[in-house]
Structures are given as C-alpha cells and as structure tokens.
Amino acid sequence: MLSDIEIAQSAKMKKITEIAANLGIDESYIEPYGHYKAKISEEYIKKTENKEDGKLILVTAINPTPAGEGKTTVSAGLAMAMNKIGKNCVLALREPSLGPVFGIKGGAAGGGYAQVVPMEDINLHFTGDMHAISAANNLLCAMIDNHIQQGNELKIDTRRVLFKRCVDMNDRQLRNIVCGMGGKVNGTPREDGFQITVASEIMAILCLASDLADLKRRIGNILVAYSLDSKPVYASDIGAQGAMTALLKDALKPNLVQTLENTPAFIHGGPFANIAHGCNSVRATKLALKLGDYCVTEAGFGSDLGAEKFFDIKCRFANLKPACVVLVATIRALKYNGGVAKTELSAENVGALEKGSSNLRAHIENLRKFGVPVVVAINRFATDSDAEIAAVRSVCESAGAKCELCEVFAKGGDGGIELAKTVCETIDTIKSEFAPIYDANLSIKEKIEIIAKEIYRADGVNFTAQAEKAIAELTAIGADKTPVCVAKTQYSLSDDPAKLGLPQGVTITVRDVRPSLGAGFVVALTGDIMTMPGLPKVPAALKIDCDENGNITGLF
Numbered sequence: 001m002l003s004d005i006e007i008a009q010s011a012k013m014k015k016i017t018e019i020a021a022n023l024g025i026d027e028s029y030i031e032p033y034g035h036y037k038a039k040i041s042e043e044y045i046k047k048t049e050n051k052e053d054g055k056l057i058l059v060t061a062i063n064p065t066p067a068g069e070g071k072t073t074v075s076a077g078l079a080m081a082m083n084k085i086g087k088n089c090v091l092a093l094r095e096p097s098l099g100p101v102f103g104i105k106g107g108a109a110g111g112g113y114a115q116v117v118p119m120e121d122i123n124l125h126f127t128g129d130m131h132a133i134s135a136a137n138n139l140l141c142a143m144i145d146n147h148i149q150q151g152n153e154l155k156i157d158t159r160r161v162l163f164k165r166c167v168d169m170n171d172r173q174l175r176n177i178v179c180g181m182g183g184k185v186n187g188t189p190r191e192d193g194f195q196i197t198v199a200s201e202i203m204a205i206l207c208l209a210s211d212l213a214d215l216k217r218r219i220g221n222i223l224v225a226y227s228l229d230s231k232p233v234y235a236s237d238i239g240a241q242g243a244m245t246a247l248l249k250d251a252l253k254p255n256l257v258q259t260l261e262n263t264p265a266f267i268h269g270g271p272f273a274n275i276a277h278g279c280n281s282v283r284a285t286k287l288a289l290k291l292g293d294y295c296v297t298e299a300g301f302g303s304d305l306g307a308e309k310f311f312d313i314k315c316r317f318a319n320l321k322p323a324c325v326v327l328v329a330t331i332r333a334l335k336y337n338g339g340v341a342k343t344e345l346s347a348e349n350v351g352a353l354e355k356g357s358s359n360l361r362a363h364i365e366n367l368r369k370f371g372v373p374v375v376v377a378i379n380r381f382a383t384d385s386d387a388e389i390a391a392v393r394s395v396c397e398s399a400g401a402k403c404e405l406c407e408v409f410a411k412g413g414d415g416g417i418e419l420a421k422t423v424c425e426t427i428d429t430i431k432s433e434f435a436p437i438y439d440a441n442l443s444i445k446e447k448i449e450i451i452a453k454e455i456y457r458a459d460g461v462n463f464t465a466q467a468e469k470a471i472a473e474l475t476a477i478g479a480d481k482t483p484v485c486v487a488k489t490q491y492s493l494s495d496d497p498a499k500l501g502l503p504q505g506v507t508i509t510v511r512d513v514r515p516s517l518g519a520g521f522v523v524a525l526t527g528d529i530m531t532m533p534g535l536p537k538v539p540a541a542l543k544i545d546c547d548e549n550g551n552i553t554g555l556f
Helices: 004-009 016-022 042-047 071-084 098-102 119-123 129-149 201-208 212-220 241-248 282-291 303-318 331-337 350-368 386-398 408-429 444-454 465-476
Strands: 030-032 038-040 055-061 089-093 114-117 156-161 165-167 177-179 190-192 194-196 223-227 232-234 255-259 264-267 294-298 322-329 374-379 402-406 460-463 484-487 507-516 521-526
Touching: 004 114, 004 119, 016 030, 016 038, 016 255, 016 264, 055 071, 055 303, 055 350, 055 408, 071 089, 071 114, 071 255, 071 294, 071 322, 071 374, 071 402, 071 408, 089 282, 114 119, 114 408, 129 156, 129 165, 129 201, 129 223, 129 241, 156 190, 201 212, 201 241, 201 303, 212 241, 264 282, 282 294, 282 303, 303 322, 303 350, 303 484, 322 331, 322 350, 322 408, 331 350, 331 386, 350 374, 350 386, 374 386, 374 408, 386 402, 402 408, 444 460, 444 465, 444 484, 444 507, 444 521, 460 465, 465 507
Parallel strands: 055 294, 055 322, 089 264, 089 294, 165 194, 322 374, 374 402, 460 507, 484 521
Antiparallel strands: 030 038, 038 255, 114 255, 156 223, 177 190, 223 232, 255 264, 507 521
C-alpha cells in the first residue's frame, strides 16, 4: 500500500498554465512559482468582480479525535467527485502550518487518493505566504520596541504591550520570554512572548481583507498597546501599516494548485480554528465562487469551532451565503466518543457507536441553527462494519439529515460520487436560509453566552476577573460591537477536552478577552487553550527526511 506522499509523488500533474486555462484564466494573469503552482494577479481578480457567484459548500466535522476524521480529504474528494458528475467545481482550502507538519500530523494536504498537489511544496514553504506574514508581524513588534527605545513619544506602557511576535513552528520555549536584556543599547527590558503564525492577527487580517487598501486599513487598526494613561495605541500610531502592507502585497494573492485528478484548487491562508477563525482567505473563496458553479471549502476542526466562525465571522464580513454544509463523521470517532479506547476502535461496537452518536446529533442540530441544509458524509474506513454503517444511517435519518458513505481516500473522486449527487440534490431542493447566530451589536458577554449555550450546549458562562476587566476596556474604546472568536479545545463541545460525546451540565469559563481589532473581532480565551502549541514527545519531524537527490519522505 502506497503512503500519501508516494501517491502524491506519482501523480500526473498538469502544468499550472493548463489548470488556469481550464478556468478561463489567461497565462498573462498568473504568476507561476515553478511549473505547478501560481498566484493569481490583482488585475484578474478585479476582472471577475461582476461575474455571478456559484454555490458555496462548506465541509466541517464532528469533534476531532485521535482516530482522525479526514475533513481535508473529504473536501478534496468531494470537489473531484463534483467534476466527475459534470459539475464545474473549484476547491478552496487553507495552507498547512509548519507547526503541525513537524508536530503531530506530518502533512495537511488531504490523504490517499484525495489530495492537493504538489503535496511537499504545499506542506512546506509553498509560495512564501507564511514567511511574509511572520515578517510583517515581527516588523510591527520591532517598530513598537524601537518607538519605546527612541523616546516613547506615545508613552507606551511596557507592561501593557498586547501585540506578540510570531513564528510558524511549535515552540513552547517561546511562549513567555524576557527581551531587551543586556543594557540600554539593547532595548527596554520587558516581558514578551511568541505565538504561532497561524494564530496571529496578521494571518486573520490577510484572510479577511478584501483588497490591498482594506489590508492596510485593517493593519492600521491593530490595537498594539495601552499608554501609561490607559489610552489605546494602534499600529497606525506607530506608522507601521505601509511597510507591513508592502511585505504582504504578494501574500494577499490567492495560490492556484490542483488535486490528484487535476481539479483546480485555491489554497490560501491558514488560521487555526481552535485559536483563530479557521477558514481560508475571503479572496480565495470569492474567486473560486466566480470561477466555478460550485465551490467546496473547509473550516477547521469540529463545527463548534470552524463552522461557527465561518458563519459568524467570515460569512458576515464577506457577505457569503453558503448553500449546503457537509458534516464529516467517522465510525471510529463516534465509537471513541462512546467510550472505546483508541486501540479498540477497529472492533465492531454498535452500542458504543450509538452512545457516541450524541455528538453527531448535536452537530447536525447546531448547523441547522444557521439555516443551512446539512448532509452527513461517513468517511469510511476498512474496519467499518455493515451494522455500524446502518446504525449511523439510522441516527442521521432520525435527525432528519441525508447521509452518504464517502470512500475518496481509497477511490479518489469515484468514491465520492453518491455524496456529490446528494449534495447537489440538497442544494437544488432545499433553499438555504443562512443567517449568523447572533447580532454583532450585542455586548461581548451576550455574544459569548449565545455561542456557549446554542453551540457548546453549556448551561452558562463564567467570566474571570481578568476577562471582566478586558471586556470593560474593550467596551470603553468602542471595540465591543464586533463578532467574537472563541479559542477553545477542539476535542469537546465543552472547554474540557476530556468531556466527549454531548457533555451535560457544563459551564464555559472565559479567562481572558483579547483584541483583534484589525481582523475585526475580539478573541475569548477558554480553558487551557494556548496560542503557541508545543511539539509532542515524538514529533513528526523525526520521520521527515530528504535524500541526496532532494526527494522528501515521511510527510505522511
């Protein structure tokens, strides 16, 4: 059996000029990075503004487990299957972060025969977007500290610098640091820290910006610090937005690649869904909608995180109207939610599956609260029994959701044809009545409480003293009338990763609320969630290698 990277390396890719031509994009409007990846020029994006939009399909999932759900794999496979049944479909995904690539996952471009390629490039440096975001982020940090060093005209309180440095790597050692040591010439000593690039506000801004002017405006709105007299200090006060925009101008352009079956795919932006808003860029999604009759896109982790943020943040800002949601579930994950150990998931256990299906039902019900029709995709594993498949079908039927097996990992687009047909039939017969779940003009606490009660199924929310103080400060500067991005564990509907299935009688604890005003939202931190992950005991980096001929192995 071939590994994912072996399958990807044996793919018969078409030149990116041909992929672009099939979309109607002339060669003069693409900026190639080698033969198989390219950015789309600003000129072409502007040419598409008056084109009619296709139908938007969101792929999300139940809460992830160590057994894996395969959301990206299903997304790629569904897009390929849509084209196999004669539909013009374009895929829009996030860029992988180097943190998970070298940490737990070892790659994030799909799997089996449902991948985006060139897989090694996408998982590693790709077109340099992550590096540009890191550079722009850290330029702002350097300019903040330089302003303090050169007289501190804005009277920045060095104890209240909010904006952190970033690096696209899992490095727990950098979570909390002391910088500026070594005497006056080396800066002002203060506490600081790093977060991973994909959790940074610059990443969020890049993914939500509509164009370069909007990008620069949003960068200027970043709340970077408070002064000694408690006044807000913004990036525009530092004067950093022009140079930062210059660093990001190429990164803002969507990246065009292809699937194993040559389906066009835009891969652009990569915010995490547990600590950021978890969706690819607005620009890439909108361009895919202009170029295809259908666009398949993905939101990270379970629907309680990625899908909620996709609906309440991305769709709200970009005026997107999703036509259908595909909810990915695996029988293995449902058994895990029913109490089965990871080592026992291959054995048939209908009882545990039915118990764990409370999680599936909750996600179906949650998605319907946004007014969008739901189709469940059972991402099939070889160990799934007929009895278990029948049990999941029964759960979906009782919840009023259509359900289809998905075998794209093993069969490529052919393994998703029935799913594609059902999705198209659902879009044609059930009108989406999409609406966000809360009014952005409500108070910060009211919005958090709606998300906690309606989506996480919590009884209520506990706000710590620090969270209460932060909310009061944000409200005082008029930053409360924005969406809320909740940073929460992905493993549970609650803020406790150990509470599987459908937790009962839980209270969500918000320990802090931080500004992300350039992105246009505030971030509520719950549980023990951190914005800088660490490497596991056995990181995936130990398996990744490159031989003397430049051949990469071990990415999957």
